[in-house]
Amino acid sequence: MAEDEKKKIVLNKNxxxxxxxxxxxxxxxxxxxxxxxxxxxxxxxxWKVMQFIDQIIRRECDDTDHGEVNFPLLIPKTEFQKExxxxxxxxxxxxxxxxxxxxxxxxxxxxxPTSETAMYPMFSLWVRSHNDLPLKTYQIVNTFRYETKMxxxxxxxxxxxxxxxxxxxxxxxxxxKQIIEDCAIMDKVASELCxxxxxxxxxxxxxxxxxxxxxxxxTLMPSRRTLQLxxxxxxxxxxxxxxDIKYEGSDKEFHYCHQTTYGMSERLVGAVxxxxxxxxxxxxPPKLAPIQFVIIPILAKGKTEMVxxxxxxxxxxxxxxxxxxxxxxxxxxxGSKHYDWELKGVPIRVEIGPxxxxxxxxxxxxxxxxxxxxxxxxxxxxxxxxxxxxVKDELKRRAEEILDDGIRDVDSLDDGVKLLKEWDGIIRxxxxxxxxxxxxxxxxxxxxxxxxxxxxxxxxxxxKEDGNxxxxxxxxxxxxxxxxxx
Amino acid sequence: MAEDEKKKIVLNKNxxxxxxxxxxxxxxxxxxxxxxxxxxxxxxxxWKVMQFIDQIIRRECDDTDHGEVNFPLLIPKTEFQKExxxxxxxxxxxxxxxxxxxxxxxxxxxxxPTSETAMYPMFSLWVRSHNDLPLKTYQIVNTFRYETKMxxxxxxxxxxxxxxxxxxxxxxxxxxKQIIEDCAIMDKVASELCxxxxxxxxxxxxxxxxxxxxxxxxTLMPSRRTLQLxxxxxxxxxxxxxxDIKYEGSDKEFHYCHQTTYGMSERLVGAVxxxxxxxxxxxxPPKLAPIQFVIIPILAKGKTEMVxxxxxxxxxxxxxxxxxxxxxxxxxxxGSKHYDWELKGVPIRVEIGPxxxxxxxxxxxxxxxxxxxxxxxxxxxxxxxxxxxxVKDELKRRAEEILDDGIRDVDSLDDGVKLLKEWDGIIRxxxxxxxxxxxxxxxxxxxxxxxxxxxxxxxxxxxKEDGNxxxxxxxxxxxxxxxxxx
Numbered sequence: 016m017a018e019d020e021k022k023k024i025v026l027n028k029n030x031x032x033x034x035x036x037x038x039x040x041x042x043x044x045x046x047x048x049x050x051x052x053x054x055x056x057x058x059x060x061x062w063k064v065m066q067f068i069d070q071i072i073r074r075e076c077d078d079t080d081h082g083e084v085n086f087p088l089l090i091p092k093t094e095f096q097k098e099x100x101x102x103x104x105x106x107x108x109x110x111x112x113x114x115x116x117x118x119x120x121x122x123x124x125x126x127x128p129t130s131e132t133a134m135y136p137m138f139s140l141w142v143r144s145h146n147d148l149p150l151k152t153y154q155i156v157n158t159f160r161y162e163t164k165m166x167x168x169x170x171x172x173x174x175x176x177x178x179x180x181x182x183x184x185x186x187x188x189x190x191x192k193q194i195i196e197d198c199a200i201m202d203k204v205a206s207e208l209c210x211x212x213x214x215x216x217x218x219x220x221x222x223x224x225x226x227x228x229x230x231x232x233x234t235l236m237p238s239r240r241t242l243q244l245x246x247x248x249x250x251x252x253x254x255x256x257x258x259d260i261k262y263e264g265s266d267k268e269f270h271y272c273h274q275t276t277y278g279m280s281e282r283l284v285g286a287v288x289x290x291x292x293x294x295x296x297x298x299x300p301p302k303l304a305p306i307q308f309v310i311i312p313i314l315a316k317g318k319t320e321m322v323x324x325x326x327x328x329x330x331x332x333x334x335x336x337x338x339x340x341x342x343x344x345x346x347x348x349x350g351s352k353h354y355d356w357e358l359k360g361v362p363i364r365v366e367i368g369p370x371x372x373x374x375x376x377x378x379x380x381x382x383x384x385x386x387x388x389x390x391x392x393x394x395x396x397x398x399x400x401x402x403x404x405x406v407k408d409e410l411k412r413r414a415e416e417i418l419d420d421g422i423r424d425v426d427s428l429d430d431g432v433k434l435l436k437e438w439d440g441i442i443r444x445x446x447x448x449x450x451x452x453x454x455x456x457x458x459x460x461x462x463x464x465x466x467x468x469x470x471x472x473x474x475x476x477x478x479k480e481d482g483n484x485x486x487x488x489x490x491x492x493x494x495x496x497x498x499x500x501x
Numbered sequence: 502m503a504e505d506e507k508k509k510i511v512l513n514k515n516x517x518x519x520x521x522x523x524x525x526x527x528x529x530x531x532x533x534x535x536x537x538x539x540x541x542x543x544x545x546x547x548w549k550v551m552q553f554i555d556q557i558i559r560r561e562c563d564d565t566d567h568g569e570v571n572f573p574l575l576i577p578k579t580e581f582q583k584e585x586x587x588x589x590x591x592x593x594x595x596x597x598x599x600x601x602x603x604x605x606x607x608x609x610x611x612x613x614p615t616s617e618t619a620m621y622p623m624f625s626l627w628v629r630s631h632n633d634l635p636l637k638t639y640q641i642v643n644t645f646r647y648e649t650k651m652x653x654x655x656x657x658x659x660x661x662x663x664x665x666x667x668x669x670x671x672x673x674x675x676x677x678k679q680i681i682e683d684c685a686i687m688d689k690v691a692s693e694l695c696x697x698x699x700x701x702x703x704x705x706x707x708x709x710x711x712x713x714x715x716x717x718x719x720t721l722m723p724s725r726r727t728l729q730l731x732x733x734x735x736x737x738x739x740x741x742x743x744x745d746i747k748y749e750g751s752d753k754e755f756h757y758c759h760q761t762t763y764g765m766s767e768r769l770v771g772a773v774x775x776x777x778x779x780x781x782x783x784x785x786p787p788k789l790a791p792i793q794f795v796i797i798p799i800l801a802k803g804k805t806e807m808v809x810x811x812x813x814x815x816x817x818x819x820x821x822x823x824x825x826x827x828x829x830x831x832x833x834x835x836g837s838k839h840y841d842w843e844l845k846g847v848p849i850r851v852e853i854g855p856x857x858x859x860x861x862x863x864x865x866x867x868x869x870x871x872x873x874x875x876x877x878x879x880x881x882x883x884x885x886x887x888x889x890x891x892v893k894d895e896l897k898r899r900a901e902e903i904l905d906d907g908i909r910d911v912d913s914l915d916d917g918v919k920l921l922k923e924w925d926g927i928i929r930x931x932x933x934x935x936x937x938x939x940x941x942x943x944x945x946x947x948x949x950x951x952x953x954x955x956x957x958x959x960x961x962x963x964x965k966e967d968g969n970x971x972x973x974x975x976x977x978x979x980x981x982x983x984x985x986x987x
């Protein structure tokens with residue numbers, strides 16, 4: 016977008032939806048003008064942010080002995096159809112390749128919406144004996160959904176930058192341990208993104224096509240709508256049977272594998288934008304920032320050269336410490352520079368002027384709090400580390416506040432309806448397990464049944480709490496969340 | 502592939518084609534059993550090698566101020582058709598998406614064979630004034646060709662892991678400078694891969710669809726067939742006119758941009774496999790090796806624990822220096838370990854036994870030369886650096902020998918035909934410029950016209966040499982290459 020067009024846009028996060036749609040584009044994360052709806056262009060700044068997230072995910076997967084693979088994009092219809100529930104879930108959502116050149120293909124091919132049906136025919140060749148297990152793989156690839164709902168950058172798109180881990184195990188117990196490991200990976204990734212999250216087991220009617228159960232990883236956007244950041248699935252033998260993924264156990268018998276998957280996507284970028292940003296633009300957590308420090312020379316008459324020299328020295332010193340730094344020595348007024356880097360969410364602006372140089376100090380301006388601090392040049396490395404750490408902590412603190420403020424516990428339908436007249440967010444309550452009561456909740460509260468929140472102690476256990484079903488009043492200890500979600 | 506099946510395969514590089522097809526799979530680079538012909542699975546080892554190559558390319562592009570972007574895979578037929586020559590070149594080679602879910606799409610979409618027609622509608626929005634130029638972008642993505650020829654892993658596939666740089670310039674001269682820069686990037690990439698190459702300007706009838714001219718980057722495989730590793734294209738205004746990519750010059754007039762592109766692909770992996778490998782397996786240049794050093798403990802009775810401890814210490818020390826190292830402490834006989842790591846091309850095998858520990862030394866076994874050397878533990882870091890450097894130099898030296906031995910200068914058709922009865926390779930000769938003579942060369946020598954070799958002095962100038970056309974004998978200084986190519 017041209018500079019003059021950008022500056023006409025006034026960002027106001029109170030109108031979250033419009034703010035989000037504007038800020039993703041004017042901060043330089045993506046360009047939505049590609050001639051296919053829901054397929055956006057990753058511009059260099061946004062693509063770098065995505066790649067830093069990918070690096071974090073890769074690091075965590077490599078540390079837990081996952082092997083990175085890369086499977087073909089196209090899947091033959093014949094393979095896709097082997098698992099009946101799965102195809103039912105995706106039938107109306109996939110893109111079909113029917114022609115190669117001028118020829119009609121004998122077997123139509125589909126663009127992967129996710130890669131179970133691409134990978135599992137190969138897993139069936141790869142897994143022979145119990146020595147081949149666990150098989151832990153992942154890939155980071157483009158996937159496709161023919162979305163009919165309204166699209167939104169990073170959040171609901173038709174070409175999705177996608178992470179998917181697929182594992183095979185000898186037993187259900189081993190597969191369950193994998194799911195605990197997946198949750199631990201999620202925790203590390205979310206920590207770098209400064210995004211708090213909930214683990215919420217989906218109700219049966221909302222689980223992934225083919226899964227035994229699904230755990231959603233949800234966060235809350237400032238619009239008070241939940242956003243699913245990722246999902247973890249227990250398949251048991253649901254795919255290994257139709258795809259014939261068997262191993263010879265130490266008992267010399269053949270057994271079907273137990274399988275799990277774990278998916279995350281570019282929605283992580285959407286969450287970072289939505290949760291942290293403000294009326295000045297996006298705010299990037301230090302680990303994701305393509306530019307962590309931007310140096311702005313404060314020029315004064317007769318001292319231009321001195322400041323310019325000192326700025327370059329500072330740039331080299333910061334680079335030498337391994338920080339990502341940019342020196343903005345453009346010939347434009349300081350206000351314009353501030354606007355640009357605030358918009359792009361650079362965590363720390365470094366100002367250096369003649370008086371700073373004389374005093375041996377520089378100024379750090381924090382993007383998150385807008386506070387200024389004088390920094391002694393002698394302690395530069397330590398001060399930089401500290402400043403980035405403080406930004407990270409502050410972003411986390413605020414984001415946790417958004418989430419905490421966004422959940423209210425309610426005992427009865429009446430209380431819920433009353434509350435929602437003056438407040439919006441996630442309703443926490445209890446449910447007896449009857450479908451009629453679930454439907455009544457959804458209808459009366461005008462929210463959907465998000466599912467059953469897990470304890471945050473890393474055990475994978477569901478939250479339990481004695482009480483009564485919100486609708487029928489029967490005693491139950493099953494805690495449920497309802498929300499509006501993206 | 503299962504271990505027992507692998508070991509049945511005898512590698513013999515004299516039968517290059519079979520050797521290649523076997524070695525890519527049993528060394529663990531890819532799996533060709535995916536149910537679509539020409540679409541292979543990248544297994545973790547191969548994908549790591551590809552990613553190291555991608556990293557080298559990214560480093561070079563970032564250092565030359567290219568921005569990395571990521572464009573949608575799908576291109577509307579309407580955009581694709583804007584440049585007439587281009588679509589003619591690809592018409593019969595693209596995959597068509599005709600349906601989204603159960604609906605037929607209004608406008609069919611194609612899977613990018615390359616991204617001119619995806620990018621240029623956006624470039625037309627991005628480029629406004631001369632201040633926006635040069636625009637230098639690249640992406641590393643999957644591209645697709647509906648190949649009808651025989652496929653071969655990494656060399657001729659239907660889903661291609663592809664690098665493509667696209668640039669816009671204010672003038673033809675600037676665009677020409679870009680092409681010189683592209684050649685310099687190629688040189689750095691090839692150096693890390695230890696692959697020598699030729700820059701060969703293609704004849705007009707073999708240039709890229711839509712290009713003004715094309716420079717092919719070719720290497721020679723031990724089969725004496727050339728392999729195009731990359732290509733660099735000068736478009737002038739051929740695309741900027743139909744896609745309306747204009748800038749306002751300092752003269753306040755609008756001008757069409759001059760454009761260039763530069764492509765490389767997973768063929769780089771194919772070249773590394775083909776050029777360096779031997780009857781024991783592949784040999785990886787140090788920069789591409791997922792494992793640079795593999796430690797094999799030599800166990801002896803009563804000293805098992807000592808050796809095991811020392812091996813672990815060595816592992817940690819080498820990791821600490823930043824090397825990629827693996828300790829193979831499997832309970833299998835040494836011969837089996839040697840077989841595995843030679844097959845996978847690990848540059849250096851490190852052996853450590855009780856006597857080595859006593860003497861404070863270890864043994865380096867080089868994969869390329871099979872030589873052994875005793876290394877003083879005290880100089881470990883320096884010795885490791887040196888050993889990797891030596892492997893790199895030796896791989897380069899050998900590869901250059903293959904290329905040098907594979908080109909012969911010939912003056913006349915008769916000499917050429919005679920030579921080819923006892924020798925095969927690239928024929929270097931002179932050509933008058935007449936199509937009839939070119940056709941006659943191709944027919945008599947049973948080779949194709951590769952093109953006009955460039956001087957290797959980085960100027961982009963063609964090699965010139967006084968002589969006579971090989972066919973008609975007319976005087977000419979135009980040097981040409983003919984070869985069989987992949």
